[in-house]
Amino acid sequence: MFEHLLPAAQLFFTFQNLFVVAAGLFIGITIGAIPGLNVPMTVALLLPITFYMSPVAGISLLLGVYKGGTYGGSISAILINTPGAPAAAATCLEGYPMAKQGKAGKALRAAIYGSVIGEFISDVVLISIAAQIAMVALKFGPTEKFSLVVFALCTIGVVSSEHKLKGITAALFGIFFRTIGADPISGSSRFTLGIFDLIGGIPFLPHLIGLFAVSEFFVQIEKKISAGKQDVIAPVSKNPEDNRVTWKEFKANIVTIIRSTLIGIGVGALPGSGSAISAFVSYGAAKNTSKNPEEYGKGSLEGVFAAETGNNAVTGGALIPLLTLGIPGDAITAIMLGVFLVHGLIPGPDLFVKSGDIIYAVFIGLIVANILHFFIASLGLRLFIKLLSVSRAVLFPIVIIICVAGSYTVNSNIFDVYVMIFFGVLGYIMKKFNFPVAPLMMGYILGGLLETSLIQTLILSDGSVLPVFTRPISLVFVVLTVFFILWSLFIQKKALARRRRREEQRRRNLPS
Amino acid sequence: MRQPAIRCLIEGAVLIGLGALILVLIPSQIHDIPGMETNTSPSFLPALLAVLIILMGAGLILQGFFSSRRDGPPDLSRVVVFRVGLSVVLLILYTVVFPRLGFVVASGVFVGIYAYLFGSRSILKIAISMVAVPIGIWLFFEILFRIPLPHGILY
Numbered sequence: 001m002f003e004h005l006l007p008a009a010q011l012f013f014t015f016q017n018l019f020v021v022a023a024g025l026f027i028g029i030t031i032g033a034i035p036g037l038n039v040p041m042t043v044a045l046l047l048p049i050t051f052y053m054s055p056v057a058g059i060s061l062l063l064g065v066y067k068g069g070t071y072g073g074s075i076s077a078i079l080i081n082t083p084g085a086p087a088a089a090a091t092c093l094e095g096y097p098m099a100k101q102g103k104a105g106k107a108l109r110a111a112i113y114g115s116v117i118g119e120f121i122s123d124v125v126l127i128s129i130a131a132q133i134a135m136v137a138l139k140f141g142p143t144e145k146f147s148l149v150v151f152a153l154c155t156i157g158v159v160s161s162e163h164k165l166k167g168i169t170a171a172l173f174g175i176f177f178r179t180i181g182a183d184p185i186s187g188s189s190r191f192t193l194g195i196f197d198l199i200g201g202i203p204f205l206p207h208l209i210g211l212f213a214v215s216e217f218f219v220q221i222e223k224k225i226s227a228g229k230q231d232v233i234a235p236v237s238k239n240p241e242d243n244r245v246t247w248k249e250f251k252a253n254i255v256t257i258i259r260s261t262l263i264g265i266g267v268g269a270l271p272g273s274g275s276a277i278s279a280f281v282s283y284g285a286a287k288n289t290s291k292n293p294e295e296y297g298k299g300s301l302e303g304v305f306a307a308e309t310g311n312n313a314v315t316g317g318a319l320i321p322l323l324t325l326g327i328p329g330d331a332i333t334a335i336m337l338g339v340f341l342v343h344g345l346i347p348g349p350d351l352f353v354k355s356g357d358i359i360y361a362v363f364i365g366l367i368v369a370n371i372l373h374f375f376i377a378s379l380g381l382r383l384f385i386k387l388l389s390v391s392r393a394v395l396f397p398i399v400i401i402i403c404v405a406g407s408y409t410v411n412s413n414i415f416d417v418y419v420m421i422f423f424g425v426l427g428y429i430m431k432k433f434n435f436p437v438a439p440l441m442m443g444y445i446l447g448g449l450l451e452t453s454l455i456q457t458l459i460l461s462d463g464s465v466l467p468v469f470t471r472p473i474s475l476v477f478v479v480l481t482v483f484f485i486l487w488s489l490f491i492q493k494k495a496l497a498r499r500r501r502r503e504e505q506r507r508r509n510l511p512s
Numbered sequence: 513m514r515q516p517a518i519r520c521l522i523e524g525a526v527l528i529g530l531g532a533l534i535l536v537l538i539p540s541q542i543h544d545i546p547g548m549e550t551n552t553s554p555s556f557l558p559a560l561l562a563v564l565i566i567l568m569g570a571g572l573i574l575q576g577f578f579s580s581r582r583d584g585p586p587d588l589s590r591v592v593v594f595r596v597g598l599s600v601v602l603l604i605l606y607t608v609v610f611p612r613l614g615f616v617v618a619s620g621v622f623v624g625i626y627a628y629l630f631g632s633r634s635i636l637k638i639a640i641s642m643v644a645v646p647i648g649i650w651l652f653f654e655i656l657f658r659i660p661l662p663h664g665i666l667y
Contacts, residue, residue, distance in 0.1 A: 165575065169527060169568040176534065176561045183542075183554035190554055191541045214603075221599045221629065222592045393632030397623045398645050404607065405615070405649050409659045417607045425600060432586040433523060451557050458551050 008360035011056055012368070020057050021369045024064020025376050031065070032072020032084045033384075034402065039069030039085060043335045055343035055358055060365040062339060063315075066332050067119055067369055070275055070312050071377060074111040075384050078104060078304075080399060082213035086204075086445060087275035087311035089438055090283040092212060094296065094303030105243030105385050107304050112377045113245060114257060114308035116370055121261045122268065122316030123366040130320045140270055142456035143467045147477035148270070149450040152277050153443060154481045155284035158488045159296070161436040170435050174443020175450060177202055184452050197415040206407040206420035207444060211437050213403050214424025219431060220396050243385075245301070253305045256286045260309035267310075268317020275311040276445055280438070282310025288487050294495045316366070323347055323359065519583055520576025527569030534562035599629065614664030619646035 031042045043062050050058030073088030078095030091111065098107040140148070153175075157167035180191045181201030192198040237243065260282035267278035286306035287296045296303055322333045326347035340347055345355050352359055407420040427437045461467045468474050542555040550556060602625060610618035620642040627638045653659045 165568050165571045166523075169565060169572075172561050172564050172568065176558065176565075179558050179561070185552060186545045186548065186554050188543050188545060188554040190558065191537065193541070218596050218599060221595050222587075391632065391637075393627050393630035394637065394641055396630055397626035397641065400603070400626060401619045401623060401645055401649060404603075404610070404619075405653055405661060409653060409661065412660060414607065414611055414662075418604075421600070421603055421607065424603075428596065432588070434583060454557070455552050458549075463549060463551050 004356040004360040007357040008364055011357055011361040012060075012364045016054075017057050017060055017365065018368070018372075020053070020061040021064045021365055022372050022376065024061040024066075025068040025369060025373050028065040028068020028070075029072040029075070029377060029380065030068075032069035032088075033075040034084060034406070039066060040332050040335060042069065043332050047335060047338055050339050051342050055339070055345060056361045056365065058339050058343070059336070059362050060369070062332075062336050063362070063366060064369050064372075066336075067115075067312070067315050067373055068376075070315055071111065071115040071308070071373065073311075074115070074308055075108065078107045078111065079384060080213075080395070081216045082399065082403075083208070085275075086208055086441070087279050087314075088307075089208070089212065089276060089441055090279035090307035090311070091304060093283070093438060094300045094307070097297070097299035098301070098304065101242075101299050102237030102239075103242045103299065105237075105381070106245055106301065107299075108381055108384060109243075109245045109378075110253075110301055110304045111308040112374065112381070113250065114260070114305045115312035115377075116374045117257055118261045118264055118309035118311075118313035119315055119373070120367070120370045121258075122265045122313040123363070123370065124316075125265050126316040126319055126323075126366070127360075127363045130324050136269075139473065141471075142453040142460065143471050144473045144477070145270075145449060146453035146457055147468055147474040147481075149446045149453065151477040151481045151484070152281050153439070153446060153450070155288075155484050156280040156442045157439045158485055159284040159287045161434065161439075162297075162492065163434055163436075164485075164489070164492075166435045167439050170430065170437065171439035171443040174440040174445075175447040176443075177207070177440075178444050178447025179451070184448060185455055195415075197413065202444070203407075203410060203413075203416050203419055204444075205410045206416040207423050208441060209403045209407055210420040210423025211427040211441055213399060214420055215427025215431060215437065217396055217400050217403075218424060218428040220392060249301060253302055256302050256306050257309045259285060259289075260306045261313040264310045264313020265317040265320075268314035269320045275314040276442070278314045278317075279307045279311035280442055282306045284484065288484055288491065290491075293491045294499070323351060517576040517579065517583070519585065520572050520579070524569045524572030524574075524576060527572060528566050529569075531562045531564075531566035531569060534558060534565070538562070595629070599626070602626070602629075610664070611662040612664050614667040615661040616646040616650050617666040618664070619649065 027042065027046075028039065032039060042065055046061060046065060050061055053061065069085060070087055073083050073085030074091045074095065075084065077083040077088035077091040078099050081092050081096040083089045083092055095107040095111065098104065153171045154168070157171040158164050159167075161167040161170075178201070180198055182189055182199060189199055260278075263282045263285060264275075264278045267281065268275070283303055283306045286302055287293055287300075290296065290300070290302055292300070292302075318333045322337060324347075326337070337347065345351060345358065403420060404417055407416045408414065410416055427440075430437050430440070457467060458465070469478060538555050538559055542558065544553045544555055602622065606618060606622045610622075623645045624638050624642045627641055632638055650661060653661055
């Protein structure tokens, strides 16, 4: 490894490489923050440009977009409750309530710190022990994947709402919506109601935009603005403490950041998973181990740290199977594989031997990208917060038009806009009746993997579900699922008792 | 005896109804492949989900009887229903209209209507939004990213 470092540093530190990393980050953050424009699409658009660059510059550009885009989704999630990317959906749960309290600056800074630290540690892990992690990830068969998905869904179902049953029900409906369209095993169509556009299933992006952004639009339009009333999106606190993360707050969240980073690396290393799973599992783990679980859902800084660290830590993890085994961890790394192949770099164990200097130059690029990410995101922060001062009457019509354009342009199909409206209305009704929308989206994202891994498990074991409980890695996830559910029930009971005690005390203190 | 939480009972009953509806729809909406095992057939997961949704509904009903927790009714006042209903209808209308009229023109009109609905009464602000927003989005999607938007008869 060390023999490659000096030539790799010489290869990377050129003006062109530094510029493309910065440009990639800027493009990624901008794209990530706009609902409807996604990182895989941007990486795909930039791919042909990279063919004319050196391999280090081309890969660094796409890695900059990847890192920037994963963070960028949190900006719109925090400011207008609209995740720019699926990975930022968990950030909405705490970031938006914080923005409503005037603490958008604090939430955005937490997102930057969490993202940069998560990325940095995950990159260091990638550089040092990538091969070992890849070998463990290879042991994940369908049974283990099934247990992991059940664990992720139960976690998000249970932690996203005080109503556990409603959270799990929402996740079940999410899986149900995923079953619409062609069955993954036999190809037989399901619940298409004779609509041709549904044969390919419910389109993902309109589903996401509808559930989060359009439903929020309906919530906002409920409120009538009286003449003369200031109708900004959210107040921006004048108190400097509300616009920065203090050292004390940061110190209190170090364990959360490290735990979420490890979850991100682990999830990222599993092919077929992604940053949304990591964000939700990290968020669930943080809530279940929190000293103040009652703050969750009302604007918990810890929740923002957990979700953002978890989703950005995936970026290093997802490169592990790509570089060591040639298996992309997610859609973005799958597109990136093209750059490697075009430049004659064949991912796999030999890559480190044959093209060590190029690979280590890319690794140096990853670390430099983290440093640049911190500065570029921090510089843009003031501009993002300014968005909150815009009148609701101006911003929300803009948001809804962007949502429509974003949904339409995915497949240039008007049907997708109707899907967006349907899920917008559904999300609004769910919010009205205290059903959390995040588990529904997670159920939809993971439904496909859940079904294929379940059926593969059943086929491999002649219809028996016993392997789920007998295979060691799978058993660990089953035990963790049961533990998470029981633990969150215990935490909720404790919080309820504490609330009752406080209310009783307040009643006693009231003069009769 | 404590009064059951009516809201839980209603929500539970609705879930049971939805679960039952999925079960009823399965025979007409999913064509199982002859010779396929039951647990690998296309209808296996939807049926399992329907049963689990029914169980969740039953759980909510039980919670309504035994839990001390009482949620108030959601705000469904006439004003709320009217404003949200109107914005849904407008959104559907916009979706019908914009491929025919063209994205830029239709979006301009609807930005104005929504700005008014949100309470904006400044004609200047509304006019600027009506022009700047659709053109900005058009520039971003069509010119910068070369993603086509519908042009319709007016653009």
